[in-house]
Amino acid sequence: MHIALSVQFGRDDQLIFAQQLGVQHVMAQVDCYDERTLESLRNRVQRTGLKLAGIEGVPLVRVEALQAIVRTAEAVGIDLISCTRPISGSHPQPRPTGRGNALIPTGADPVSGLSAEETSTVIDAARDADLRLAWTGSNSPVGMGMDLALDHLGKDPTTKLAALKAPVFIARARNTRRGEPCFLDEGDCDLPRCISALKAHSFDGPLLAHYPLGMVGDTDWRHKARAYDLGYLKAVLQALGVH
Amino acid sequence: MKIALQSSGDGEHMQFIHQLGLAHVVSGATPSANGILELDDLRRRKDFFAEHDLVWDVIENLPPLCYNDAMFGREGRDRQIDNVCESIRNMGEAGIGVLQYQWMLLGGLRTEYSPTGRGGARYPRFDMEIAERMPAACLDWLGKGPDPHPYPHLPDRDMVSEEVWSNLIYFLERVVPIAEEAGVKIAAHPDDAPVPSFMGVARILISWDGLQRAIDCVPSPNNGLGFCMGTIGTMVDMNVVKAIRHFGSQGKIFFAHFRNPRGQVPFFDEVFPDEGDIDMVEAVHAFNDVEYDGVIRIDHCPGVIGDNGHADRSFAFQVGYLKGLIQTLTGTEIA
Numbered sequence: 001m002h003i004a005l006s007v008q009f010g011r012d013d014q015l016i017f018a019q020q021l022g023v024q025h026v027m028a029q030v031d032c033y034d035e036r037t038l039e040s041l042r043n044r045v046q047r048t049g050l051k052l053a054g055i056e057g058v059p060l061v062r063v064e065a066l067q068a069i070v071r072t073a074e075a076v077g078i079d080l081i082s083c084t085r086p087i088s089g090s091h092p093q094p095r096p097t098g099r100g101n102a103l104i105p106t107g108a109d110p111v112s113g114l115s116a117e118e119t120s121t122v123i124d125a126a127r128d129a130d131l132r133l134a135w136t137g138s139n140s141p142v143g144m145g146m147d148l149a150l151d152h153l154g155k156d157p158t159t160k161l162a163a164l165k166a167p168v169f170i171a172r173a174r175n176t177r178r179g180e181p182c183f184l185d186e187g188d189c190d191l192p193r194c195i196s197a198l199k200a201h202s203f204d205g206p207l208l209a210h211y212p213l214g215m216v217g218d219t220d221w222r223h224k225a226r227a228y229d230l231g232y233l234k235a236v237l238q239a240l241g242v243h
Numbered sequence: 244m245k246i247a248l249q250s251s252g253d254g255e256h257m258q259f260i261h262q263l264g265l266a267h268v269v270s271g272a273t274p275s276a277n278g279i280l281e282l283d284d285l286r287r288r289k290d291f292f293a294e295h296d297l298v299w300d301v302i303e304n305l306p307p308l309c310y311n312d313a314m315f316g317r318e319g320r321d322r323q324i325d326n327v328c329e330s331i332r333n334m335g336e337a338g339i340g341v342l343q344y345q346w347m348l349l350g351g352l353r354t355e356y357s358p359t360g361r362g363g364a365r366y367p368r369f370d371m372e373i374a375e376r377m378p379a380a381c382l383d384w385l386g387k388g389p390d391p392h393p394y395p396h397l398p399d400r401d402m403v404s405e406e407v408w409s410n411l412i413y414f415l416e417r418v419v420p421i422a423e424e425a426g427v428k429i430a431a432h433p434d435d436a437p438v439p440s441f442m443g444v445a446r447i448l449i450s451w452d453g454l455q456r457a458i459d460c461v462p463s464p465n466n467g468l469g470f471c472m473g474t475i476g477t478m479v480d481m482n483v484v485k486a487i488r489h490f491g492s493q494g495k496i497f498f499a500h501f502r503n504p505r506g507q508v509p510f511f512d513e514v515f516p517d518e519g520d521i522d523m524v525e526a527v528h529a530f531n532d533v534e535y536d537g538v539i540r541i542d543h544c545p546g547v548i549g550d551n552g553h554a555d556r557s558f559a560f561q562v563g564y565l566k567g568l569i570q571t572l573t574g575t576e577i578a
Binding site (some may be wrong): 013016017018019020021022063098099100101102183184185186191192213215216217220223224225227228229230231232233234236238239240 | 255258259260261262263264337360361362363364515516518523524527537545547548549551555556557559560562563564565566567568570571572574
C-alpha cells in the first residue's frame with residue numbers, strides 16, 4: 001500500500017507539491033487520452049522522480065472509446081485505470097457546512113453508462129492488455145476491480161473486505177458524518193482501523209485521499225486540504241508500520 | 244495532549260485553525276512601555292480568542308525586551324524582574340497558565356533556508372562551520388525584529404557558562420515564587436541551536452544535564468520546560484523519546500513544540516515530521532505514557548511550493564500528521 005496523490009495533467013507544480021509532501025505515486029486526470037498525451041504524462045511524472053500509479057476519472061460512456069483508451073494506456077505502460085461516469089450539466093455548489101465553515105462537496109456515486117455487454121467487452125480488452133480497470137461505485141461490474149471509498153467499509157472493515165466480490169485496486173480515504181463529507185479525522189468512519197484492515201487484507205495498491213474539503217484562502221485544487229489529508233495518511237501508515 | 248497553532252488573531256487564520264479541528268492557540272503578548280504584560284491587555288486578548296471559540300493557553304514567549312538585562316546580568320535587572328513578576332501575576336488573573344521564556348542570550352541561530360529538501364522544499368539549516376565563518380549572519384534577529392531590539396549590539400565580552408547560569412538562577416529565584424502564587428507555570432525553552440557557546444557567549448540549555456539543572460536549580464512545581472522537540476532533538480547524543488519519558492514523568496513538560504530535525508549539532512536540518520531522526524510514533528507513545536495533557540504546538544516547518552506567509556500548507560500537513568498519529572496510536576479524538 002502506498003499513498004498516491006490525485007494530480008491534473010499539465011500542472012507540474014502539483015508533482016513537486018506531491019514530492020515535497022513525501023508522496024512517491026500519483027494518479028493523474030487527463031482531458032485527452034491520445035498516445036501523445038499519455039506519453040507526455042508518463043514522462044513528466046517519471047522525470048520528476050515520481051511513479052505514475054494510473055489514470056483516473058476515465059469516463060465510462062462509449063465502448064469504442066474505452067477500448068481505445070485501454071490500448072493506448074497499454075502502449076505507454078499505464079496499467080491501472082479508474083473509470084467513472086462524468087458528471088453532466090452543472091456541478092452542485094459546495095456548501096460551507098463543514099468544520100469551521102469548510103466547503104463540503106455534494107454528489108453521488110456514479111453509475112455505469114454502459115450496458116452489461118459493453119462493459120464485458122471493455123473488460124476483455126483490459127484483460128488482453130494486462131491492465132487493471134477499477135470502478136468507483138460500490139457495485140463494480142463483474143471482472144473489474146474496485147476503486148473503494150473506505151467509508152463504505154462501515155464498523156467492521158475486516159469482515160466487509162473479506163466479503164467483497166471484486167479485488168480492491170484503489171483505496172480512497174474519505175470520511176462522512178451522518179452522510180455528509182467531512183475531514184478525515186472527524187467522521188463516523190474509523191479510518192486508521194480501515195487502513196489497518198486493508199494492510200491485513202494485503203492490499204498493495206494506491207491509497208488516495210478522496211475529495212479534499214474547501215478551506216479558507218485555498219486554491220481551486222485545494223492545496224491546504226490535500227496537505228492536511230496527506231499528513232494524516234502518512235501518519236496512519238507510519239503508525240501501522242506500512243513503509 | 245492539545246494540539247495548537249500560533250495565532251496573531253488574524254481572522255482568516257483563526258478560521259483555518261478551526262477547519263483543522265483545533266481549539267487551542269498559542270500567542271505572544273505585547274508589553275506596555277514599562278515592560279509589563281498588562282492585565283487589561285491580556286484579558287482583552289483572551290476574550291478575543293474565546294469569542295472565536297479558541298482557548299489561549301500559553302504565552303510564547305515572554306518578550307526578551309522584558310528581561311534582557313536579567314539575562315546579561317546588567318544594571319536594571321531587578322526592575323525588569325519586578326516587572327516580569329507583575330506580568331506573571333496578571334497572567335494568573337487573566338487565567339493564562341503557561342509562560343514560555345528562553346535564556347538564549349544571542350537568540351536563535353540558523354545559517355540557511357535553502358531548497359535542499361524533499362522535492363526542493365526549503366529546509367531551515369544550521370551548519371556550525373558556516374556559523375563560525377560568518378557568525379553575525381546567522382543571528383536570526385540581526386537586521387529584523389522589533390525596535391529597540393532586545394540585543395542592542397553584538398557581545399563585547401565573553402560570558403562563561405557559570406555566569407549565564409548565575410543570571411538564570413538569580414532570575415528564577417525571584418520569579419518562581421510569584422509564579423507559584425499566581426498559578427502560572429514558567430517553561431524554559433532550550434537554546435536553539437544548542438551549541439555550547441556562540442561569539443564568546445555561553446549557551447546553557449543545550450543538553451540533558453542542562454535541562455535537568457534548569458528544573459532543579461529552583462525546585463518548584465511551577466518551574467519546568469518548554470519542551471521543543473526540534474531543539475532537544477538536535478542536542479548532541481540526545482534521544483528525544485527518552486527525554487520525553489524522563490522529563491514528562493517528572494511532570495516538567497509544561498508546553499511542547501512538535502518538530503522533527505535531521506542531524507544534530509554541529510549540523511542539522513529542520514525537515515518534515517515524517518522524515519526526521521526522531522521516531523515520532525514512539526514520541527507520541529511517550530507523551531501518552533507520561534500522560535502529558537498540555538499544549539503541543541506545531542513548530543516552524545519546511546517551505547512548500549506556493550505556500551502563503553503563514554505557511555498554511557506546511558502547517559496543515561503537520562497538523563494532519565500529528566492527528567493521524569494520535570488517532571491511530573491512542574484511538575482518541577483531538578481538539
